[in-house]
Amino acid sequence: MALRKLGKDPESPSGGSPTVYLDEEKDSYLIQGWKVEDAERLGQMDIPRHESVVEIPRRMVQFFLEVKQDDEAPDV
Known part of the structure; x- marks a missing residue:
């Protein structure tokens, strides 16, 4: 299984996280x-025992494919 890196936080001080x-x-x-x-x-969340929570800054949403595809779609 190969993972595809979509992006790292450009403002991360160490350059290694979040990703x-x-x-x-x-x-x-x-x-x-x-x-x-x-x-x-x-x-304030309903988190099952088999799950965990991580936090990323809002600016990271740019790396999700759906957002990029919407940005690239021509205006109708």
């Missing part, structure tokens, strides 16, 4: 981000 990947075989995204450990924020 958005696409798994084309499973048709899903993998997100490398900051681990959310704030109990108050986590308490």
Whole structure:
């Protein structure tokens, strides 16, 4: 299984995180981000035991294919 790197946070001080990947075989995204450990924020979500939460900045949305495709679509 090969993952396709869609983009890294251009403002990351270390240049290594967050990162958005696409798994084309499973048709899903993998997100490398900051681990959310704030109990108050986590308490506002319904997170199953087999899942976890990571955080990415809003500016990272540019790396999701659907957003790029919408930007490239001609205006009708």
